[in-house]
Structure formats: structure tokens, C-alpha cells
Amino acid sequence: MQSVTITLDGRPRVVAEGTTAGEILAQDAIRAVAVRVNGTAKRDLTWSPADGDVVEVIPLASDEGRAILRHSTAHVMAQAVTDLFPAAKWASGPPIEHGFYYDFDVEHPFTPEDLQRIESRMRQIIAAKQSFARRVVSPDEAAALFADQPYKLDILARAVGGAAVTSEEAADAAPGDDEISVYDNAAGEQVAWSDLCRGPHVPSTADIPAFALMRTAAAYWRGEEHNPMLQRIYGTAWESRAALKAHLQFLAEAEARDHRRLGAELDLFSFPPEIGSGLAVWHPKGGAVRRVMEDYSRRMHEHAGYEFVVTPHLAKSTLFEISGHLQWYAEGMYPPMELDGGVRYYPKPMNCPFHILIYRSRGRSYRDLPLRLFEFGTVYRYERSGVVHGLTRARGFTQDDAHIFCTPEQLAGELTSLLAFVVQVLRDFGLTEFEAELATRPEKFVGELAQWEAAEAALRTAVEAAGVPYVVAAGEGAFYAPKVDLHVRDAIGRRWQLSTLQVDLQMPERFDMEYQSGDNTRQRPYMIHRALFGSEERFFAILLEHYAGALPPWLAPVQVRCIPIASRHGDYLRGIAARLRALGVRVEVDTSDERMQKKIRTAQRDKVPYMLIAGDQDIETGAVSFRYRTGEERRGVPIDDAIAEILHVIETRHIDAAPASSGSAEEGRGH
RNA sequence: GCCGGCGUGGCGCAAUCCGGCAGCGCAGCCGACUUGUAAUCGGCAGGUUCCCGGUUCGAAUCCGGGCGUCGGCUCCA
Known part of the structure; x- marks a missing residue:
């Protein structure tokens, strides 16, 4: 058998001709989902390099690796949909940021129950360890294979015709490679499902460590408003259960930060x-x-x-005629009101x-x-x-x-x-x-x-x-x-x-x-x-x-809330509040008939930067106690010092109130 | 605008599938309690079940239309 020399991740490597990329990487104990060849083309692990090829590993836990994983998961989803809804026509199913989707033409929109059924069917397909096998077909073969799939034929026609292909279709056809490929999913000899696709894919459905279906939606075919509306299912897939969990936590975090929700909660x-x-x-x-x-x-x-x-x-139509808004932007404008005998005024x-x-x-x-x-x-x-x-x-x-x-x-x-x-x-x-x-x-x-x-x-x-x-x-x-x-x-x-x-x-x-x-x-x-x-x-x-609603002190609607330990401490805090107010600070005294703990809880929920608490001990020494919304506290602070600290943070527009973190900008954490 | 989901006291939810007395928590009000860092106890009050129409002996529930909202698509000169 002939041997070939390739470059693997920058180093020369001699392998027997016909050895697959997956076998080579297995020998070297390298984990990967696919490889990149000669800087551009991405290949399955079942592909065998030729002499002189420069091969780079695409790890699963990388942007490219996850895109491949998600694309494969989209295929599994389409297979599951086909199993459950044999009449469904498949459109396109690319990976997207944080996940994937697949569009289907079905008679009835998917219900949440359908989603659950599709998800369990997908788990069965994954458990069956179906392989993703690539084969190259001629345009005629492809047309025959997908004769009952009008959207695939549409994609094929464009790919063969060399027409511009949108990014979401790029995942489906293979115009860049000048060849048309089909992926067969099979457990053993029996091909369970085939899709028109350029790939690459994970070697087996068993290589999908974690996924979840997220929601259903609708989308126009090719994104054009005059085209038929398709039913889209969004999902996500990750290299590990932990990564999936982290993603779901990120979504929960985003939901908790939703300004519409905070606007109601904080009475804004x-x-x-x-x-x-x-x-x-x-x-x-x-x-x-x-x-x-x-x-x-x-x-x-x-x-x-x-x-x-x-x-x-408001202005008369004249102004917007001159500006061109009525010519170019009329659809985005509120309609006019007529007065003075037919003169039109537009907002x-x-x-x-x-x-x-x-x-x-x-x-x-x-x-x-x-x-x-x-x-x-x-x-x-x-x-x-x-x-x-x-x-x-x-x-x-x-x-x-x-x-x-x-x-x-x-x-x-x-x-x-x-x-x-x-x-x-x-x-x-x-x-x-x-x-x-x-x-x-x-x-x-x-x-x-x-x-x-x-x-x-x-x-x-x-x-x-x-x-x-x-x-x-x-x-x-x-x-x-x-x-x-x-x-x-x-x-x-x-x-x-x-x-x-x-x-x-x-x-x-x-x-x-x-x-x-x-x-x-x-x-x-x-x-x-x-x-x-x-x-x-x-x-x-x-x-x-x-x-997340906790605005920096200079912006916070209520900057300071004073909380008396017992109602007899109210006057003392009212005095401090009056001084703060005179200095332009937005301050409230919570004199409600509640326990101090409850008032702290409420202020915490309202995301007030400073809680000023006073009881007998503070009054004796002319002091006040801080509780910051971070949960930190500082007791027995002289009143003048407390006021100075608050004013300083407000005037310098520091991000947060707590002494340890004052002045440091919040660290962005990427996702 | 298009597709789908949802709409019940101020807020979050239950009852809706399968029609039969609209219920709970928070918030509010009243009273008691006066407490040292994230929910004290008891009571009271609060609903045209989004709106209009239909089916029915009877509609929060079923049907139609509208409005609003949520998720997408399209749009964002």
C-alpha cells in the first residue's frame, strides 16, 4: 500500500493511502468533529486526505465545530419530523448563532406537544447511532432523489444554475465545490433518511452530546414576503450537557434582564x-x-x-415633500390629519x-x-x-x-x-x-x-x-x-x-x-x-x-432609602434624608408599618443602591449604617462620612455603590 | 403586514382540555406587634374573566371578528 504525506496541524505526517481523517486523528488521540483541508474546504472525518494535503483539526468545542454539530442536529430533527409527519416538505436547516433551525412545509403548524414528540424521536435517532454518510450525486440523480421535495428542487436548481445562493442555503447545497452531495443517515445497511447537503457532519448521530428544541415560529421561504410561509423549529445543540445548561442559564439571565419586565417591576x-x-x-x-x-x-x-x-x-405635507419623506418614507409615517380646508399635517x-x-x-x-x-x-x-x-x-x-x-x-x-x-x-x-x-x-x-x-x-x-x-x-x-x-x-x-x-x-x-x-x-x-x-x-x-435594573447610583431613580430599625428611629433618619435631599440626592424614608427585615427586602427588590439603617446604637454615636444592594454592610459610619461617600459616588458616576467595587466598570462577560 | 401562542383584581398565577357558585399569593387598606441587615400576625377590600357578536337553559371556558401582547418572519429610507 502506498503512503501519503500530509501536514496535520502544522506537522508532517505519513499515513497509508486511503486512511480516513478520523482514523488518523484516532491514532494521535486527537478529538475532532471534522477537518479543514488546505485552508478552506471542510471535510468529514470519513474523508481520506491525498498526498500533500494540509489538514487542520476542527474541535467540537469551537465556533466551527458547534456549527457542524448544530447542522447535524438539524438533520436529525428533520428526520424526526419526517418520521412523525410523512407529508412534511423540508426547506432548509442551517446552523445559526447559538443553535439551528429547520423549515418545513406542513399542513398544520407544530404545537408544543408536537415539539415534545419530535424531541423524543430525535433521542431515539441519536440512540440508534446512525452514521452520516456523504455521497456525491449528479444533478439528475439529485433531482430524482428529491422529486417529491419541491424546496430541495428549488435549492438544486439554483445551485446547478450557479445563481447567487443565500447564506442559509449555502449549508444545503454545494455550489462552492462544483459537486452536489447527499448525506445518508443509516444504522446498519438500512438508510433511514437522506438530505441534500454540502456537509460536513458529525460522524454519527451518537456524536450529538446535548440538544434542546426551543420554539416554533414561522418564516417565509427564502425570507421573501410573497413566498409561502413555512413552519420553523428552532433548536440548540452543544458539545456537552454542561454547555447546554450554561446556554439555558444565559437565556434565563436575558429574560430576567428584559427591560419590559423590569419596567413593570420597578414601576418605570x-x-x-x-x-x-x-x-x-x-x-x-x-x-x-x-x-x-x-x-x-x-x-x-x-x-x-x-x-x-x-x-x-407636526408639519404640513409641503415640508415632507421637499425633504422627500413622502416619496421615500411614507409607509413609515403616521397618516395625515386634514384641517384648514384640506391642508394635510403629518406627525x-x-x-x-x-x-x-x-x-x-x-x-x-x-x-x-x-x-x-x-x-x-x-x-x-x-x-x-x-x-x-x-x-x-x-x-x-x-x-x-x-x-x-x-x-x-x-x-x-x-x-x-x-x-x-x-x-x-x-x-x-x-x-x-x-x-x-x-x-x-x-x-x-x-x-x-x-x-x-x-x-x-x-x-x-x-x-x-x-x-x-x-x-x-x-x-x-x-x-x-x-x-x-x-x-x-x-x-x-x-x-x-x-x-x-x-x-x-x-x-x-x-x-x-x-x-x-x-x-x-x-x-x-x-x-x-x-x-x-x-x-x-x-x-x-x-x-x-x-x-439588570440595578442602575448606577447617579442614574438610579431612588438613590438612598432610609430604614429605621424601629419607628422611634424615623425622625433621626428623616433628618439625614433632609440633608441629602438638600444636596440633590433622591432619598426616601421607609416609614411603613413593616419590620426592618421586610423593608430591606423591599429596597433590595427595588434595586436601591444605598440603604441607610439606623437604630439606638447609631443614634447614640451620631452614626448610620450602610447596606449596599450587593448585600455588603457597614455599621456605625459617622453621618458626615456617609453623606460624603454617597455624594462622591454620585458625582463621579461610579458604576456601583459598594465600597469595594466603587469605580470599577462592570466586566463584560462574553458568551 | 404574515404565521403561531397568550389575554382572569395593580402584579404573578389557578379554574379553560371535558360549559355549571371565579380562587390563591404578592401589592393595597385597617388593627396588633417595635424588632440590627432579604418576607411578623390577624382582619378587610378589590374582578364587565380584554372588547363586540354568536352557540347554549347556562360561557372565563366553545365559535367568529376586533384590540393588545409574546415568539418568529418580513420591515427598520
């Missing part, structure tokens, strides 16, 4: 149905936080050279046209520029009923909106200082991990190429200067503007889109904006759109989820 805001879907009211405690956010934001903007403006909530979906009118209210000189206009502007957008989601996707919300008008020479400098400003403000709110996305010119665009290139270059300069890691999303810009979107990671590693900076190449034209230049010619200004929080509602929701 609500969505009364009488007002309408997606329209929030802020309760006093939520209002207190919002006021602090706004006060802080105003102060920062004032220092950064912004001027404050106020504009109405505003954006603030920019109003700010432009302020710019245009008189002739502008280059000496006026850059002109930075800022407003907490409330806008209304008609979001389709299925997409409304708490404060993060509302129909009415307030943007911390600014528009900067500047000369072409000022553009790069403005963007650079602007992005630094944005990052600084977000850091003050305790957000520390940023990622930017530079969205560039799409295929369909307005304006001149040179302008686009100048704007994109300026944005790139700004992101690089800010030191924020970024990716270029080529062609993802709006048709009128390139932009930079800033994303943050929260305390449990989730990514949220926040701030947006756009260079508008359209509005200045539409409104025929001008300024008188130093050489006495009329020039068109550049215009930058910028929302820092995005919307106050959304930003507030992100903060709530990031902090």
Missing part, C-alpha cells in the same frame, strides 16, 4: 392599551432617570458647542427637516459654521404591528438628535470630534465595549461620486481616530448617505446598535441650502445627522438590560 414605564401600541408613558421613577439622562446630555452638548433648538411635532418621523429650516431662516456665512443644532425631538413612526417591541421598537420616541452643518473642509474634523464625543458620553453611562460599522455607497445612490468618496473617507478617518474596532459594510449605506453605526456589548455580551452618524448628501440639495463662502461665492454645506442615544427610550432599555 408602561404601555397603556388606551393610548396605543408602541406608545409609552414614563412613570415618576422612569421619569427621574430620564431627567438625569437628559440633564447630563444637555450639559455635555453645551460644552461641546451645540446650540439647543425646539421644533413642533414628524424625523427632526432633520425642521433643523434645516432653522438653518435656512436667514442667510448663512461660513463664519456661522460649523452650526451644531441639538434637540430632544419626539418623533412618530408607523411601525408594523408585528415589530413593536417594548421601548426598543416603539411608535413614538424621543431622539437626542443633532444636525451639524459645516463646510467641506470641516467635515473630517467634525466627524472625528463627534465620534470621540459620542464614545466619551457612552463610557460615562458605563458602556465600555464598542464596535463600529462603516456602511458605504450602495448600488443605487444619489449625489456625486466624489462627494460620496469624500464623505466615506472622512467617516473612516473618524472611526480610526476614535480607536474603535470597525468593519466595513460595503454597499450598506442609505441611498443618500454613508454612515457609521456604533454598536455596544452589554454586560452579558449581547450586541446593541446605538449611535448613528450619517453624512447626508441629499437634504442640502433638496432644501437648496447655502452659505456665503470666504471668497464670496455661494456654497452648499455638508450635513451630518447624528443620534447618540439613538432614542432615549431605546437607550434607557439597553441600560436597564445592561445593569
